[in-house]
Amino acid sequence: MGRPGAVIEIDRNTPPVLFHYGEGVRLERLPLGSRVVYAPDPIEPVAHPERAIRRALAHPVEDDPLKALLRPDMRLTIAFDDLSLPLPPMAQPDVRQLVLEEVIEMAAEAGVEDVHLVAANSLHRRMTEDEIRHIVGDRIFSTFYPDHLYNHDAEDPEGNVLIGTTSRGEEVTLSKRAAESDLLVYVNLTFVPMDGGHKSLATGLGSYRSVRAHHTVDTLLHSRSYFHPPDSALHHSCIRQGQLIEDTVRCFHIETSVNNHSFPAIANFMQKRETDWTPADQAAFLAVKQLTDLAPADVKRAVFHSMRAPYGLTAVHAGQVDAVHDRILETVNRQMLVEVEGQTDIVTIGIPYLGPYNVNAIMNPVLVVCMGLGYLFNTYRGRPVVREGGVVILSHPCRNEFDSVQHPSYVDFYDEVLSDTLNPAEIETRYEKCFAEDPWYRQLYRRSHAYHGVHPFYAWYWAAHAMQHVGDVIVVGGERETVHHLGFKCATTLEDALEMAEQTVGRYPSVTHLRLPPLFVADVK
């Protein structure tokens, strides 16, 4: 049994605390009395994943066993989550592969001839062959790719259908293949409470028309936070859309969760609390620190992005979407929740090298904002860890670098849109449509491996709640010009940043460091 999450107070004997710094790490000393929030230890994984999966398929929640739903002459579509989770990617075998193999085995036994596997990548980039192969495994890949195993194309005019409008007027589109199937099986990996449930299907196989219904500044401002679905307008909207999909297509939902064992043995020091570091961990930190200080950016990126996490499967359930999702959330919350007493004036966060939208790519400045203020700021339920008008201090090199293949629209968003205004609502009104319908971005999304033209907007909106809530954002170690372009302040050291923050929150502020990843959700009382 691992330890639960913890909030520790810095005293004279507390070792310096690890800060992620993009493709690097730092040890920083926080002021005495500051708090550090740590994730719980990884919870025990299930002993026999294949057996657990078979049991879940045979005894689903509020639904018939999968075997009973399969027949030879049917159209079966199996959708699965894309590479945006878990982060870092899971060491093989990915749990999606294990689930897919069981589902396909059942389909083969039932003699189902018409089977398609679709990666539910929504407006994310198309995955490469190797990335798909990593998720589904060799056997499935060699059996189905490319004709019957492919990425969802949200911009294919022939491949998507409008299936209706919700009671709130949200349009719902769905992959045509899925909409016309006799059975739609969704294989989900719920990494954080934000994932899974109706959100997966409604967005994953949707198009811009349906995603734009909830990826708006207004919805995201009323999602407090995304990591607590009952308080998230985004999730309420997805549920409405998902229920409409359930009324249209026969769905069978399979959801899995993994523990937070996020780093392989060589980077174990990132997983552990600093007080637990052994001499080997300290040596590993020193080695990684020196290497990342000296190595060229490309080399660092290649090494960091090749890391695979040894997550363990903690739960698997199948059946009706809501019933399954509720059960999975119980396990996910057991892994992620950490009780935090009260808010704080300043929150410090080290931004790691990886977010959901830069797998195998540079984390560009817009994604730094999305990661720091969009995702990590929102890892709370109840109230944000930082008080209203407080300061968020991020640590990241924040260089003006973009991956031209994956993020072409991000480059223009940064250069053209952010030069004009930083206000999410204004950006939404004036620029979103133009980027979303741009034929060149559309072409790159469909034929290359680019994120959809509208994606940088969503990344920016994602941070809207944090931008509205906090008084200041300071980036430690960032490239000055780039940080200023984003509308934030830049500091060379953490000490400087804390000094600067005092100008906003007053003398002797309370400081809380969110030591993630491994990810957690702060349950702020």
Next chain:
Amino acid sequence: MSLLRDVRAVRAGWRWGGVRPATWAAAAPGLPEPSTNLDWARQEPIRSLRWALQRGLAVPFARAVTGLHVEGADWLRDQERPVLLVSNHVSHADTVVLLAALPDRARERTVVGAAADYFYGRPWLGRVVSLWLNTFPFARHGGAQAVLHSSSQLLKSGWNLLIYPEGTRSLDGRMGEFLPGVGHLANETRSPVVPMHVRGTHRVMPKGRRFFMPAPVDVRIGRPLERRQGEGSRAFTRRVEDAVRDLGRGSDEPRVVGDWIERWRASAHPRRASAR
């Protein structure tokens, strides 16, 4: 200066012999028990050092230089028993590429048979390759019994063994005849033999050249083969050789034709298929 600063920072958390929370989850099971072969290259801390070198340097480098494309790694995924990995041999780059193609867990417990007369003639070279690639001296000429004995000891103590049964690198990329030691080893240890075929490394580093040139490389890993009842060592060696040749031939055509159900069933893992 930066290093000094970092050492000072780490020093603040130094707790030699102090009480340390003992609740950290034990490392996930995966590594086999330490080898009974007492060669230093198979012991800690060399194993950890090699793990870091391979994961941090050799594997990313091999993938970057070759754009490595691997098919069939799944065959090794569920292998609990040590296996004999058998491949064609065209280049010194083969070993690095083949190791990069293996799943992490299999790579960590794989020993490579390296030509004793070539690599271990100079002690420093032998030490470097042993550290870097976890090799052990494999005599190509004479002393067959001793080599087979030490190899089988490695297999029996939990290590996979990667060997090149042709005995030398091919000059033109064509596969030579396999020496019968593979069959003997499999026979003695009852280990499954996993056929592997590497294509393209003769462009990366042909025989005679001492540096790498970028070129695409494909590695195909086949279904593990087990010796049949009554099958002799030589017959089994021929079957393994045919399997490696088939992997090489099949690169441009699908291995199995028919509908997906046929393809799926044909690719079933023997152990899992029999479990159903």
